[in-house]
Amino acid sequence: MDLSFLSDGHKDCSPVSFALWLKECGFKAPLCDLFEQHAIDGESFGLLNENDLREMGIEQIGLRKRILFLIDQWRSYVKHQKPQSPGEIPSLVGPTNDLTVATHVRPFAPNSRIRTKSDRTYNSSLAYGERVSLFERPVAYRCLSSQSESYSVCENNPKLWKVAVSAFYAMFAFSITSFVMVLVHERLPDMSKYPPLPDILLDNLPYIPWAFEAAEVVAVALLAIWLAVLAFHRHRFILLRRYCSLLGTVFLLRSVTMFITSLSAPGRHLSTECRPFVFHSFSERLLRAAEIFFGLGMTLRGVRTCGDYIFSGHTAVITMLNFFITEYTPANFHPLHTFTWILNVFGVFFILAAHEHYSIDVFVAVYITSRLFLYYHWLANNQFLMRQDKQRARIWFPLFAFFESESRGSVPPEFSNPFDGLLQFLKCHLLPRHVSRILIPPRAPCYFHEKVN
Numbered sequence: 354m355d356l357s358f359l360s361d362g363h364k365d366c367s368p369v370s371f372a373l374w375l376k377e378c379g380f381k382a383p384l385c386d387l388f389e390q391h392a393i394d395g396e397s398f399g400l401l402n403e404n405d406l407r408e409m410g411i412e413q414i415g416l417r418k419r420i421l422f423l424i425d426q427w428r429s430y431v432k433h434q435k436p437q438s439p440g441e442i443p444s445l446v447g448p449t450n451d452l453t454v455a456t457h458v459r460p461f462a463p464n465s466r467i468r469t470k471s472d473r474t475y476n477s478s479l480a481y482g483e484r485v486s487l488f489e490r491p492v493a494y495r496c497l498s499s500q501s502e503s504y505s506v507c508e509n510n511p512k513l514w515k516v517a518v519s520a521f522y523a524m525f526a527f528s529i530t531s532f533v534m535v536l537v538h539e540r541l542p543d544m545s546k547y548p549p550l551p552d553i554l555l556d557n558l559p560y561i562p563w564a565f566e567a568a569e570v571v572a573v574a575l576l577a578i579w580l581a582v583l584a585f586h587r588h589r590f591i592l593l594r595r596y597c598s599l600l601g602t603v604f605l606l607r608s609v610t611m612f613i614t615s616l617s618a619p620g621r622h623l624s625t626e627c628r629p630f631v632f633h634s635f636s637e638r639l640l641r642a643a644e645i646f647f648g649l650g651m652t653l654r655g656v657r658t659c660g661d662y663i664f665s666g667h668t669a670v671i672t673m674l675n676f677f678i679t680e681y682t683p684a685n686f687h688p689l690h691t692f693t694w695i696l697n698v699f700g701v702f703f704i705l706a707a708h709e710h711y712s713i714d715v716f717v718a719v720y721i722t723s724r725l726f727l728y729y730h731w732l733a734n735n736q737f738l739m740r741q742d743k744q745r746a747r748i749w750f751p752l753f754a755f756f757e758s759e760s761r762g763s764v765p766p767e768f769s770n771p772f773d774g775l776l777q778f779l780k781c782h783l784l785p786r787h788v789s790r791i792l793i794p795p796r797a798p799c800y801f802h803e804k805v806n
């Protein structure tokens with residue numbers, strides 16, 4: 354195991370240079386000399402255990418535990434991370450009296466972007482290269498990302514085929530949902546026999562005819578913001594993969610819940626529009642499902658559906674878009690976050706005011722969507738906590754284990770020019786080497802063809 358890159362500025366990583374590096378990181382001279390006397394270099398440092406430290410004469414229990422903690426972090430980094438460039442590696446060692454992490458290894462709250470005010474202030478005020486205390490917050494780190502290169506070790510070279518699989522999964526979920534919506538419309542109870550159920554909110558909220566179209570306008574506005582974030586985000590493929598996988602899962606759950614129980618239409622204004630359809634063949638059902646699929650189930654596109662009540666698909670989409678925008682934009686974008694949350698609240702209000710869904714539909718949609726989003730990101734951001742229990746994770750969370758198998762931490766809110774990636778793709782894959790050198794300015798190396806030492 355070659356650890357020569359671990360010494361920041363000391364390529365040989367000999368005991369002498371390693372001791373000098375420890376001094377540069379803030380360790381006291383006697384402890385550094387002790388490591389040098391015992392010929393501890395970068396590789397042997399990663400193999401030390403508590404008995405070795407005790408034999409070296411380190412009697413303070415707290416100091417031993419801190420060194421062991423650093424060793425564990427070093428092992429994890431060497432095993433799972435790839436350095437940004439030779440000699441450019443985040444320092445994992447700090448002063449013995451104030452254990453710190455240098456450069457851009459940052460702690461994050463377990464609930465990702467949904468964090469306390471102190472966490473937001475803490476993260477937004479942290480400068481590149483600034484040291485932060487490890488023990489002030491839960492031991493978890495943001496993924497490491499170079500500020501000057503497009504290459505990031507958050508996830509080494511996200512696989513495009515996984516993005517394609519997630520997109521296919523989302524399309525499959527939408528198609529299943531569309532077909533189930535056709536089936537539930539056939540089973541819709543007759544409103545002459547089954548009037549709208551009592552609902553504490555709908556009974557006290559006046560019907561607004563244009564409210565449902567307004568809710569769809571809110572969804573389109575949030576989608577436009579999300580597409581802009583997706584286009585300029587440096588880790589756009591990770592974001593797209595997660596969005597498709599989560600949205601597909603939500604709609605598969607919705608297919609089950611709305612098929613199990615059929616409720617009567619929630620508004621009396623639907624008595625003329627929401628009548629049970631009778632299809633005489635399977636092909637007619639498929640054609641109707643195709644209309645719903647390509648019309649995105651939106652009234653603005655001329656699609657009218659009934660019976661798909663538990664739970665609200667419009668609410669799920671609006672909530673999911675809001676959470677993704679909030680999560681993957683910088684924490685100090687307060688106007689944007691406030692605006693998206695206001696849109697989320699008004700979107701839910703318009704859905705209720707249109708009397709197109711029961712209150713329970715909206716509540717269940719918000720709860721399931723938000724919980725799935727938070728649980729998924731908590732697991733993705735803290736995968737190192739589950740490395741000893743991978744097999745159980747594959748059994749209980751197979752989809753997550755498949756899509757996030759190479760994820761190593763929280764995705765930082767970094768942005769880049771999307772055309773740079775296209776030019777880099779042309780340079781590395783399509784254009785001849787001598788042509789690409791002339792037409793395209795040199796940027797990051799082609800990681801598809803050559804490894805970074």
